[in-house]
Amino acid sequence: MSAPLLQMRNLRVTFPGPRGPVQVVKGVSFDLGRERLGIVGESGSGKSMTGRSILRLLKPPAKVETDLLRFDGMDLDQLSEKQMRAVRGARISMVMQDPKFSLNPVMTIGTQIAEALRVHEKLPRREIEARVITMLEQVRIDDPRRVVKLYPHEVSGGMGQRVMIAMMLIPQPDILIADEPTSALDVSVQAQVLDLIEAMIAKNGMGLILISHDLELVARYCDRVLVMHRGRVVEELAAGRLHEARHPYTKGLLAAVPQMDERRAILPVLDRAAEYET
Amino acid sequence: MSALSPVPDRSLAARFSDRTGTVLRFVLVTAMTFLGLLAITFFIGRIVPIDPVVAIVGDRASQEVYDATFRQLGLDKPLITQFYLYVRDVLTGNFGMSLSTGRPVxxxxxxxxxxxxxxxxxxxxxxxxxxxxxxxxxxxxxxxxxxxxxxxxxxxxxxxxxxxxxxxxxxxxxxxxxxxxxxxxxxxxxxxxxxxxxxxxxxxxxxxxxxxxxxxxxxxxxxxxxxxxxxxxxxxxxxxxxxxxxxxxxxxxxxxxxxxxxxxxxxxxxxxxxxxxxxxxxxxxxxxxxxxxxxxxxxxxxxxxxxxxxxxxxxxxxxxxxxxxxxxxxxxxxxxxxxxxxxxxxxxxxxx
Missing domain, CATH: 1.10.3720.10 (MetI-like)
Incomplete structure (x- = not known):
């Protein structure tokens, strides 16, 4: 494994609630090299908050604290907003869930992709255009010259997500955070998009954080898996060794996955009565 | 159009007819809205408790003068004819005389x-x-x-x-x-x-x-x-x-x-x-x-x-x-x- 590119120690995210502050992430720590890390967990487990905290995207009233958040020798939690902007996109990027909402509806696809490049590099217009076209070809979009002139509502979900990936990878970042990148897509295109992410990551030698609620999917595309529950990492596993899980929550999750060759009358559900407090 | 006509031509024609359709619809909707506006003002003009004849001749005019003005204003004609005349007047910029200023409206x-x-x-x-x-x-x-x-x-x-x-x-x-x-x-x-x-x-x-x-x-x-x-x-x-x-x-x-x-x-x-x-x-x-x-x-x-x-x-x-x-x-x-x-x-x- 390569030297840690990103180190996070004891991340805590707190929101004010009607009955005092609510801590939604309660001390998450991990290292990331140029590898593929999966974060799984159910809704509200804090996995998305963890992803967004790396890019410092959470705005007040959310309170984000870390003992250490170091990326490539920089302490991200110490950077000014301006310095942080130079990291966003250019060094660490993020693909979000639904291209229907994550692309600006009134800007053409070409403009949006070009912007991702333009905010970081002063380049002549022709070169930017050429790189946008090349990037779209890389994410396997046919006829990119036509697509750059389209608006997001004129393309399908799968294509929108490939546009999103193109936009996020065009400044050649070191880390890509993919936050449920396929949850809003048809099953038939989910694998396409993930294969594309996997290929691009491998090609550019990047680090990937794949956030998902789908344990199987994360195991298939990642080297390492963090299982999060109620704001904590409850288990860390090599992707090939899911069956060795020891934590009751992970075991519960795995047990709830139906198998092709079995006949169970009732699928087991997570035992909520035994919520493992702390 | 011949069967051999190239595709771009057809799409151009389609786009043109699209645009013509849009413009036509636009004009039609605007005209209908305007007609609606006229219908409402016409209706208001008929139901307000102001006698247009009295407003002109005054309430001490004789019955003959009253009747003559009544006919002159076209109030004896069927309602639909009155509406037609009203629309025609409005479209030709004839809103009648203002009683208070004495000038055309x-x-x-x-x-x-x-x-x-x-x-x-x-x-x-x-x-x-x-x-x-x-x-x-x-x-x-x-x-x-x-x-x-x-x-x-x-x-x-x-x-x-x-x-x-x-x-x-x-x-x-x-x-x-x-x-x-x-x-x-x-x-x-x-x-x-x-x-x-x-x-x-x-x-x-x-x-x-x-x-x-x-x-x-x-x-x-x-x-x-x-x-x-x-x-x-x-x-x-x-x-x-x-x-x-x-x-x-x-x-x-x-x-x-x-x-x-x-x-x-x-x-x-x-x-x-x-x-x-x-x-x-x-x-x-x-x-x-x-x-x-x-x-x-x-x-x-x-x-x-x-x-x-x-x-x-x-x-x-x-x-x-x-x-x-x-x-x-x-x-x-x-x-x-x-x-x-x-x-x-x-x-x-x-x-x-």
Whole structure:
């Protein structure tokens, strides 16, 4: 494994609630090299908050604290907003869930992709255009010259997500955070998009954080898996060794996955009565 | 078209017929709306308890005179014929005579409307130029003291009565500080010098090349316009703020931040572009309301505008003038609505 590119120690995210502050992430720590890390967990487990905290995207009233958040020798939690902007996109990027909402509806696809490049590099217009076209070809979009002139509502979900990936990878970042990148897509295109992410990551030698609620999917595309529950990492596993899980929550999750060759009358559900407090 | 005709040709033809269809539909809808407006004014003209014959001949006229006028006005004809004649009159610009001014209503409208148009246009410019940025800034700083200050300003614009604002404005800026001119459109010694082209004194003075008159007209215009502008500002800023808050919570705003776009560009480009369409509706409606003529402001500032005219006509039961002014205001609303519809298509790719 390569030297840690990103180190996070004891991340805590707190929101004010009607009955005092609510801590939604309660001390998450991990290292990331140029590898593929999966974060799984159910809704509200804090996995998305963890992803967004790396890019410092959470705005007040959310309170984000870390003992250490170091990326490539920089302490991200110490950077000014301006310095942080130079990291966003250019060094660490993020693909979000639904291209229907994550692309600006009134800007053409070409403009949006070009912007991702333009905010970081002063380049002549022709070169930017050429790189946008090349990037779209890389994410396997046919006829990119036509697509750059389209608006997001004129393309399908799968294509929108490939546009999103193109936009996020065009400044050649070191880390890509993919936050449920396929949850809003048809099953038939989910694998396409993930294969594309996997290929691009491998090609550019990047680090990937794949956030998902789908344990199987994360195991298939990642080297390492963090299982999060109620704001904590409850288990860390090599992707090939899911069956060795020891934590009751992970075991519960795995047990709830139906198998092709079995006949169970009732699928087991997570035992909520035994919520493992702390 | 031959079977061999190339595909681009066909799509071009299709696109052309598409556009023709759009234009035709546009014209048809506008015409139908206008006809609806005429039907309503016609209907109002028939049901108000004012006898149009008595309004002309007076209540001491003999039965013969009454009957003759009744026939002369076409009131003996079937209703549908009357409506047809009414539409024909309106379309040829014949709104009848105004009883209170003794002039054709069309002439009156041509005199009074430009005054309102001038004030309303100035007012809406002030309202948009200040109101939109205020709303955006308030949304970008939601919950902070900046937001609070803008909210209070907006609330003032909303809740302070126009006549009070007009009187206080006059007391402070005219009588007290002498920064602006008093009521009326122009000082008495400049009155009637400028040849009438548009009916808007500032524009006419500029066309005439008379800077003194222009400045004088402007100093008369600025205070009432500013007060009108303040009202639309309050509404525009409030709506802008809520539209912006809506956009700022959208995912694509996060996308823009992820890309490393500066917060300024996130707000003014990514979040603001999509709300332009909604703003057009708000601004169009505010403008239409101002064009209706604010009676209070027009009275306080002795402004010979359409609001003043309409009120006077109403109080003297001058039906021709009332209906004429109503049709004019209705037309203004139709024009503004249709214009914003057209702008939608330009600004929102989703509605094309």
């Amino acid at each position: 069309v002439e009156d409208l041509a005199r009074f409307f430009p005054a309102t148009f001038e004030m309303a246009t100035f007012g809406i410019i002030i309202g948009v130029v200040l109101g939109v940025p205020m709303g955006v800034i308030a949304a970008a700083n939601a919950g902070t003291w900046i937001d609070q200050v803008i909210r209070v300003l907006g609330l003032l614009g909303y809740s302070v009565p126009a006549f009070w604002m007009g009187l206080v404005g006059l007391a402070v800026f005219y009588a007290g500080l002498g920064w602006v001119a008093g009521p009326g459109r122009i000082d008495i010694f400049y009155d009637g010098i400028t040849p009438v082209v548009t009916g808007m004194l500032t524009v006419d003075a500029l066309l005439d090349g008379d800077v003194d008159i222009f400045l004088n007209a402007l100093s008369h215009l600025i205070l009432p316009s500013a007060i009108l502008g303040f009202f639309s500002l309050a509404y525009i800023a409030r709506m802008t703020r809520s539209f912006m808050l809506d956009q700022l919570s959208q995912e694509y705003v996060i996308t823009a931040r992820v890309k490393g776009v500066s917060e300024r560009a996130v707000i003014w480009k990514h979040a603001f572009y999509p709300i332009r369409v909604q703003l057009i509706t708000v601004i169009g409606l505010s403008y239409a309301v101002l064009l209706e003529g604010s009676v209070m402001i027009e009275i306080v500032f002795s402004w010979p505008g359409i609001g003043n005219y309409l009120t006077t006509a109403l109080l003297s039961a001058d039906m021709n003038a009332v209906l004429g002014a109503t049709i004019l205001i209705g037309t203004v609303f139709i024009v503004i609505n249709r214009t914003s519809d057209m702008l939608y298509r330009v600004l929102d790719p989703r509605s094309r």
